Amino acid sequence: MSILKYLLLIIAYSYQLLQVKCSSSIKISVIIPVYNSEDFLSRSVQAIMNQTLKDLEIICIDDASTDRSLQILNEFKEKDSRIKVISMKENKGPSICRNTGINVANGEYVGFMDSDDDVDYRFYENLYNYTANNDMIVGNYVKSINDSDDYIPNRRFGKTVFVWDTIFRRKFLDDNNLRFPTNIRYAEDKIFRENCYKYQPKIFKTPDEGIYYYYKQREGSLCNRGKRYMKHMTRRINRIIKKRNQHKRRNIAEIKEYSMI
Numbered sequence: 001m002s003i004l005k006y007l008l009l010i011i012a013y014s015y016q017l018l019q020v021k022c023s024s025s026i027k028i029s030v031i032i033p034v035y036n037s038e039d040f041l042s043r044s045v046q047a048i049m050n051q052t053l054k055d056l057e058i059i060c061i062d063d064a065s066t067d068r069s070l071q072i073l074n075e076f077k078e079k080d081s082r083i084k085v086i087s088m089k090e091n092k093g094p095s096i097c098r099n100t101g102i103n104v105a106n107g108e109y110v111g112f113m114d115s116d117d118d119v120d121y122r123f124y125e126n127l128y129n130y131t132a133n134n135d136m137i138v139g140n141y142v143k144s145i146n147d148s149d150d151y152i153p154n155r156r157f158g159k160t161v162f163v164w165d166t167i168f169r170r171k172f173l174d175d176n177n178l179r180f181p182t183n184i185r186y187a188e189d190k191i192f193r194e195n196c197y198k199y200q201p202k203i204f205k206t207p208d209e210g211i212y213y214y215y216k217q218r219e220g221s222l223c224n225r226g227k228r229y230m231k232h233m234t235r236r237i238n239r240i241i242k243k244r245n246q247h248k249r250r251n252i253a254e255i256k257e258y259s260m261i
Contacts, residue, residue, distance in 0.1 A: 025055055026055055026057045026108065027056065027107060027109065027128055028053065028056050028057070028107045028108070028124050028128060028167055029057040029058075029101070029105035029109070029110050029111070029170070030057070030058050030111045030112070031059045031101030031105065031111070031112050031113070032045070032058070032059065032061070032101075032112075032113045032115050033061050033097035033098055033101070033114075033115065034061060034062045034063060034065060034070075035064075035065050035069070035091065035115070036065045036067045037065070037067075037115035038065075038067040038069050038072060039116075040116035041069055041072050041073070041115050042076075043118055044114070044115050044117055044118065045058065045060065045072075045073070045076050045083070046076075047113075047118050048113065048119070049079075049082075051119075051121055051122075051123065051125065052121055052124075053125035053128055056107070056124065057084065057105065057106055057107050058080070058082050058083045058084065059084045059086070059101040059104065059105060060073045060076075060083065060085050060086070060115075061086045061100055061101055062085065062086070062087045062088060063088050063091050063092055063093070063094070063097050064089065064091040064092075070087055073085045084104070086100060086101075086104070088100075093182070093185045094180070094188060095179075095180035095181055095182045095184070095188045096180075098112060098163075099180050099182070102170070102173060102179065105170055108170060108171075109169055110167065110169075110170050111124060111127070111167040111168075112163045112164045112189075113213075114164060114215075117164065117213065117214055117215055118144075118214040118216055119212075119213045122211050123139060123213060126206060126209070126211045127139050127206065128167070130204045130206055131167075131169075133202060134169070134201075134203065134204040135168065135169045135172040135201035135202045135203065136166055136167070136168055136172075136196065136203045137166065137203075138160060138165060138166045138203065138204070138206065139167075139206050139213060140165065140208050140209075140213070141162070141164070141165040141212055141214070141215050142154050142212045142214060142215065143217060144214050144216050144217070151212070151214060159193070160193070161187075161193060162189050162190075162193075163189040164189075164215070165213050166193075169201075172199070172201055176199045178196055178199070179192075180192045
């Protein structure tokens with residue numbers, strides 16, 4: 001085979017790949033950076049697999065974990081063809097992992113999830129329902145802890161600083177060369193959002209319909225503050241549970257009183 005024919009074959013193959021990527025029916029690519037999350041990882045991945053929006057791509061980037069995280073991801077990959085697993089040879093940090101995910105994503109939109117969080121099974125379908133002519137669709141999140149299903153409501157004031165409550169139009173990111181800063185490992189999501197705002201994206205904030213991303217906070221994770229902070233979170237959640245139980249008892253008493261009339 002001549003060199004010219006070989007080059008023509010490469011060009012034709014590359015063009016076919018580009019066509020497939022451009023014509024993809026994948027609505028959202030969910031990118032999950034993973035590092036030593038074996039205790040919570042199954043819950044997080046399963047939450048994406050169970051989404052009512054089925055046209056998803058799940059891109060998991062293992063950041064050289066030293067526990068069973070990569071093994072767990074590969075086991076899920078065998079169960080669901082929508083899952084892609086990328087394994088880093090050395091630890092690079094969340095920014096490079098997310099950027100790697102964006103670079104291989106095929107979805108019309110890109111979303112992010114932390115490997116120890118949880119999400120309502122309707123979350124991504126709800127966000128996608130508001131995508132018409134919008135570059136960023138912002139959902140609702142609540143704070144919680146890993147050993148509780150209860151949560152603290154989030155009062156949304158101004159612009160959010162996280163990325164996991166939002167989906168971003170991939171073309172908007174690519175056209176403006178928007179990626180996470182790779183020289184830091186903390187608050188990189190805030191900087192990424194601020195850079196997005198510079199290009200005046202069309203943003204839609206979804207109404208609060210009880211469909212949440214669950215920001216699960218735990219001691220020892222990168223973004224949290226240790227034992228003192230976790231005790232504070234636990235006390236707040238316990239107060240919410242106590243108030244809820246008081247309302248239930250009050251309602252039951254009122255029903256009983258009404259039934260005796």
